[in-house]
Amino acid sequence: MSHRVRLKDIAAKTGFSINTVSVVLRGSSPKIPEATRRIIEAAARELDYLPNALARSLVSQRTRTVGIVLSNLLNPILTLSAQLIEQQLAEHGYDTVIAATGNDYLRERKALDTLRARQVEAILIYPTSHARLDHLVALRRSGYPVLLLTGAPAGEIDLVSIDNRSGSRKLVSHLLGLGHRRIAFLDAGQANGNLEKFDGYRAAHEAFGVAMDPSLVLIPEAGSSAQSGYRSMARVMAVAPKPTAILASADSLAVGILRWCREHALDVPGDLSVAGFDDIEISAFLDVPLTTVSYPSHQISEQAVARLMTLIESAGDLPPPESVTIDPDLVIRSSCRSPTLTP
Amino acid sequence: MSHRVRLKDIAAKTGFSINTVSVVLRGSSPKIPEATRRIIEAAARELDYLPNALARSLVSQRTRTVGIVLSNLLNPILTLSAQLIEQQLAEHGYDTVIAATGNDYLRERKALDTLRARQVEAILIYPTSHARLDHLVALRRSGYPVLLLTGAPAGEIDLVSIDNRSGSRKLVSHLLGLGHRRIAFLDAGQANGNLEKFDGYRAAHEAFGVAMDPSLVLIPEAGSSAQSGYRSMARVMAVAPKPTAILASADSLAVGILRWCREHALDVPGDLSVAGFDDIEISAFLDVPLTTVSYPSHQISEQAVARLMTLIESAGDLPPPESVTIDPDLVIRSSCRSPTLTP
DNA sequence: TTGAAAGCGATACCAT
DNA sequence: ATGGTATCGCTTTCAA
Numbered sequence: 225m226s227h228r229v230r231l232k233d234i235a236a237k238t239g240f241s242i243n244t245v246s247v248v249l250r251g252s253s254p255k256i257p258e259a260t261r262r263i264i265e266a267a268a269r270e271l272d273y274l275p276n277a278l279a280r281s282l283v284s285q286r287t288r289t290v291g292i293v294l295s296n297l298l299n300p301i302l303t304l305s306a307q308l309i310e311q312q313l314a315e316h317g318y319d320t321v322i323a324a325t326g327n328d329y330l331r332e333r334k335a336l337d338t339l340r341a342r343q344v345e346a347i348l349i350y351p352t353s354h355a356r357l358d359h360l361v362a363l364r365r366s367g368y369p370v371l372l373l374t375g376a377p378a379g380e381i382d383l384v385s386i387d388n389r390s391g392s393r394k395l396v397s398h399l400l401g402l403g404h405r406r407i408a409f410l411d412a413g414q415a416n417g418n419l420e421k422f423d424g425y426r427a428a429h430e431a432f433g434v435a436m437d438p439s440l441v442l443i444p445e446a447g448s449s450a451q452s453g454y455r456s457m458a459r460v461m462a463v464a465p466k467p468t469a470i471l472a473s474a475d476s477l478a479v480g481i482l483r484w485c486r487e488h489a490l491d492v493p494g495d496l497s498v499a500g501f502d503d504i505e506i507s508a509f510l511d512v513p514l515t516t517v518s519y520p521s522h523q524i525s526e527q528a529v530a531r532l533m534t535l536i537e538s539a540g541d542l543p544p545p546e547s548v549t550i551d552p553d554l555v556i557r558s559s560c561r562s563p564t565l566t567p
Numbered sequence: 568m569s570h571r572v573r574l575k576d577i578a579a580k581t582g583f584s585i586n587t588v589s590v591v592l593r594g595s596s597p598k599i600p601e602a603t604r605r606i607i608e609a610a611a612r613e614l615d616y617l618p619n620a621l622a623r624s625l626v627s628q629r630t631r632t633v634g635i636v637l638s639n640l641l642n643p644i645l646t647l648s649a650q651l652i653e654q655q656l657a658e659h660g661y662d663t664v665i666a667a668t669g670n671d672y673l674r675e676r677k678a679l680d681t682l683r684a685r686q687v688e689a690i691l692i693y694p695t696s697h698a699r700l701d702h703l704v705a706l707r708r709s710g711y712p713v714l715l716l717t718g719a720p721a722g723e724i725d726l727v728s729i730d731n732r733s734g735s736r737k738l739v740s741h742l743l744g745l746g747h748r749r750i751a752f753l754d755a756g757q758a759n760g761n762l763e764k765f766d767g768y769r770a771a772h773e774a775f776g777v778a779m780d781p782s783l784v785l786i787p788e789a790g791s792s793a794q795s796g797y798r799s800m801a802r803v804m805a806v807a808p809k810p811t812a813i814l815a816s817a818d819s820l821a822v823g824i825l826r827w828c829r830e831h832a833l834d835v836p837g838d839l840s841v842a843g844f845d846d847i848e849i850s851a852f853l854d855v856p857l858t859t860v861s862y863p864s865h866q867i868s869e870q871a872v873a874r875l876m877t878l879i880e881s882a883g884d885l886p887p888p889e890s891v892t893i894d895p896d897l898v899i900r901s902s903c904r905s906p907t908l909t910p
Numbered sequence: 911t912t913g914a915a916a917g918c919g920a921t922a923c924c925a926t
Numbered sequence: 927a928t929g930g931t932a933t934c935g936c937t938t939t940c941a942a
Contacts, residue, residue, distance in 0.1 A: 228686075239930045246920065256927065278621045278630075278683040279919035282934045287621075297650045303640040307667055319681055322665040323717065324650055334918060338662055341620035364613065450852045476848075483852040505819075509793045509826040511854035573935060584913045589936065599911070622935035626918045 227353035229271045238267045249273070281343060289319045290532065291339035293332065293349040299448075301502050301519050302350050305373065309348060316533055318345075327352050333359060340368070342377045348528060350374050352420055357381065366540060369535035371528055376420050377547030384528040384548045388501075391517035391552040392424025392471075393431075395499055398515075398554060399469050400432045403562045404497060408440045408460050410453065410465035410477055418473050421501065425471065439463050448473065457488075468496065468563035475500035475507045475516055481525065482512060482559075497560035499536025513557035520550045533537050570817075572614045581610045590598055592616070615770050624686060632662045633875065634682035636675065636692040640667045642791075642819075644845050644862050645693050648716065651868035652691060659876055661688075670695050670790075676702060683711070689879050691871060697762055700724065710885060712878035713869055719736045719763050720890030725878065727871040727891045731844075734860035734895040735767025735814075736774075741897060742812045746905045747840060751783040751803050751810035753796065753820055761816050764844065768814065782806050791816065796823030804831075811840065811906035818843035818850045818859055825855060825902075840903035856900035863893045 231249070240260065248256055248264040266271075281287045290313060294302050307338045310320040310354075321344065323335040332352050336359065339347055346369035351357060354375045361380045364370045371381040399407050409425050411418045422441070429436045440463060444456040453472055460470060470476040478500035485492050492498050492512045500507065500516040507514040527548050535542055574592075578585045583603065591599050593606045609722060624630045633656060637645050653663040664687065666678040675695050679702065682690055684870035689712035694700060697718045704723045705714045715726040742750050752768050754761045765784070772779045782898075787799040796815055800823075803813060815821040828835050835841050835855045843850065843859040850857040870891050878885055 228919095232919080242920085243922090243929055243931095244927080246922095250921090260927080274680060274684050276625075276686065276919050277681075278625045278686055279934090280921075282619075282621045282625060282919080282936095283641065283921045285934075297640075298643055300641055300643075303646060306729040307640045307669060310667055311669065320666075322667070323663075324653055324665070326650060326654065337617060338620075341617050343619065343621055450848055454852070479849055479852050502631055504794055506849060509797065509822050511829065527937085571935095575935080586914080586938090587912055589938095593937090603911085619935050622918090623937075624918090625920095625935080626937045628918075641937080650916090 226261045228276070228436060229273045230276070231273075234264065234267045234271055236272055237271070238263050240264060248433050250514070257364065272523040283520030287319075287343045287345055288317060289321060289342070290346045290348065290536075291321050291323060291335075291342075293323050293325060293335050293339070293351075295332070295350045295352045297326075297328050300504050301521065304521045305350075305525050308521055309529055312525060312529040313532075316529070325352055329356060336360075336363070345369070346371070346372055346532050348532065349371055354365075363540075364545065367482075367540070368477055369532065369542060371532055371535070373524065373528060377549060379547065380545060382531060382545045382547070384524055384531060385550070386520055386524065387549040387551045388418075388420035389424040389427070390549075392421040393428045393500065394395070394552075394554045395471060395501075395515075395517050396423075396425050396428035396557070398430065399471065399497065399499065399560060400434060402469075404469040405434055405563075406437065406440060406465060406467040406469070408442065408463065408470040410460065410470060410472045410481070411441065411443050421473055439462075440467055444477065447465060448477050450476055450480035450483070454484050455480070457481055457484035461490075468499050469560065470496060472498070472500045475502045475504045475514060478514055478516075478559075479506065479510065482510060482514075486511065493559050493561040494564070497563070499560055503555050507555075508557065510559075512559045515557045515560040516555050518553045518555050520552055523550050571619065572616045573619070574616075577607065577610045577616055578613055580614070581606050583607060590664075592618070630662075630686045630688055631660060632664060632685070632687045633689045633691065633879075634664050634666060634687040636666050636668060636678050636682070636690060636694075638668050638670050638675070638693045638695045640669075643847050644864065647864045648693075648868050651780050651864055652872055655868060655872040656875075659872070660853075668695055672696065672699060679703075679706070687856055688712070689714070691716055691875065691877050707885070707888065710883070712875065712885060714875055714878070716867065716871060720892060722890070723888060725874060725888045725890070727867055728893070729863055729867065729873060730892040730894045731761075731763035732767040732770070733892075734844065734897075735764040736771045737767075737895075737897045738770035738814060738844075738858075739768050740774065741899070742814065742840065742842065742903060743771055743777060745812075745903060747812040747839070748777055748906075749780065749783060749808060749810040749812070751785065751804065751806065751813040753799055753813060753815045753824070754784060764816055780806075783810055786819065791820050793819055793823035793826070796820030797827050798823070800827035800831075804833075812903065813839060813841050815841070815843045818845045818847045818857060821857055821859070821902075822849065822853065825853060825857075829854065836902050836904040837907070840906070841889050842903050846898050850898075851900065853902075855902045858900045858903040859898050861896045861898050863895055864894050 231242045231245050235245045248261050313320050325332040329352050348371050350373045364381045374385045444452040503516045503518040574585045574588050576589045656663050672695050691714050693716045707724045717728045758764040787795040846859045846861040
């Protein structure tokens with residue numbers, strides 16, 4: 225940890241007591257003569273003094289730090305939210321430390337422990353799975369402020385999230401409204417928001433009185449990368465009868481899908497409609513601009529931070545968990561249109 | 568910071584001294600009878616004991632933590648590296664805390680101070696600017712392990728970085744070799760690797776004995792987003808005589824450029840060749856797969872971590888700074904070809 | 911084997 | 927106005 229400058233050092237150098245130095249340096253209360261103040265401040269600057277946050281927090285019992293756990297650093301949706309959250313937290317006087325879990329449940333548990341051991345005052349998290357939340361629920365029950373940034377309201381834990389079910393339902397309704405009857409759903413791993421997305425998919429079908437074909441619901445081999453979308457297409461198009469539209473659970477998947485279509489001379493949206501989720505930046509810039517569902521990062525980060533502040537300030541007895549769910553907008557571009565009538 | 572379980576609590580509960588509890592819980596040295604050990608461990612588990620890292624580090628004078636400062640959380644090149652670095656650091660028994668600066672120099676300084684105050688044992692950084700490094704140099708001079716993840720060798724501070732100059736030179740040589748004589752260079756802000764990239768651009772021209780036209784070197788209004796690339800195109804194509812190729816300092820810019828070309832019925836690469844830097848995932852999936860320069864994240868993270876370990880272990884007297892520069896590969900796809908002969 | 915005591919760096923309370 | 931002293935939670939001698 226090295227030879228750092230401590231209060232003691234600047235006390236020695238100036239001849240004042242550690243105490244006086246501490247008081248001066250933190251601009252705290254009593255009236256210290258200008259002279260002393262200047263001497264001490266000069267010494268501190270000269271020595272490049274930086275308070276030891278560990279020691280400080282140990283006694284103050286406050287770290288003014290919150291942790292944010294990200295399941296995937298490569299997902300711009302998550303990192304954007306993290307960035308926004310960090311900024312807003314800073315405005316409230318809180319530091320943020322980010323921990324990444326690489327979508328690994330064990331690493332998630334470890335990150336949580338590390339963060340807690342470091343005494344962060346609250347934790348925001350994009351969990352690796354919507355299904356395994358018990359450790360978080362337990363944490364919250366023990367009185368620790370924890371806030372989920374994705375998931376469905378469960379009542380056990382605070383949540384500020386996009387309403388994936390609603391977004392999915394809107395999108396699928398749009399497709400159904402266009403006349404599609406065979407809509408493939410490419411679910412990127414059973415893990416995350418996709419349970420809700422599938423639920424919306426189902427709900428839309430029901431509302432339209434259209435029967436779903438389970439063989440149209442596929443899971444890509446791995447992750448939600450463009451690569452993975454690309455690789456899944458052979459399977460998707462092997463289903464008979466062929467789908468007339470395909471809904472990818474993430475725009476990144478759709479990117480791969482579009483590429484595949486191009487290579488196989490499949491016109492989008494002429495031969496096949498394609499839609500995604502997230503509205504990442506490139507979605508608007510693709511060869512065929514993508515119809516998708518927006519991701520309300522700004523609203524999520526804003527509400528999450530607001531809620532987190534009340535949780536932190538309620539020190540000790542947390543209010544009962546609350547769920548805020550933000551309804552996303554449909555973003556209609558040109559990758560979807562009515563199916564041609566020749567099957 | 569709340570009502571946490573301390574050694575004291577489990578000592579009280581079991582009747583042993585704090586000391587014994589501490590020794591047992593950390594599996595440390597002396598031979599403790601199985602009986603005591605079990606009692607204490609059971610109590611710890613029951614109480615959900617988690618050691619206070621602040622207190623622990625305060626006395627041990629070690630945090631086994633390194634900080635990584637990212638200028639931009641939205642750049643997949645940076646976040647990928649961060650992810651890889653975090654994993655490798657974990658294998659060495661170190662935790663990583665990530666701080667984002669949103670490309671803001673002041674926030675960068677603040678992040679550095681916060682990290683240091685938290686006693687991280689070393690700092691890895693993608694600085695906001697290649698030009699303002701004095702604070703980092705000063706830090707390093709004071710004996711703090713700091714490692715730059717981008718930049719040109721300056722000898723003042725450790726560096727593990729892509730060789731942007733070489734990458735740029737290769738790419739521009741490729742274009743020149745194809746017969747292009749008017750190659751626009753879209754520099755995303757004077758800030759980062761672009762000094763080196765421009766240098767490579769210049770070097771290639773010199774090597775080919777081709778005069779550069781300064782009016783072909785443009786700076787987009789803001790950042791290196793697709794949006795920004797798109798917006799710059801009007802200016803690029805207004806230069807007379809028109810360029811036959813355009814080199815964007817980031818693939819993300821190129822995405823916007825390609826979109827603009829499509830909207831303006833400009834064929835790529837028929838009418839205009841387009842190239843970028845980074846080889847981000849979508850570059851291979853675009854309408855016109857992009858010729859670009861790869862970014863060696865794996866090599867960078869590996870070498871950076873290796874170097875960092877020796878810096879940390881040399882506790883006290885750091886070895887003189889070293890620069891490692893990794894030569895990137897040219898990735899030739901289909902967005903560039905020889906210019907048509909009709910100007 | 912187990913425990914008492916000192917100390918890490920900073921803060922806060924109470925004197926002076 | 928300035929300084930002593932106890933304390934935060936834990937580790938580390940050093941005794942017993």
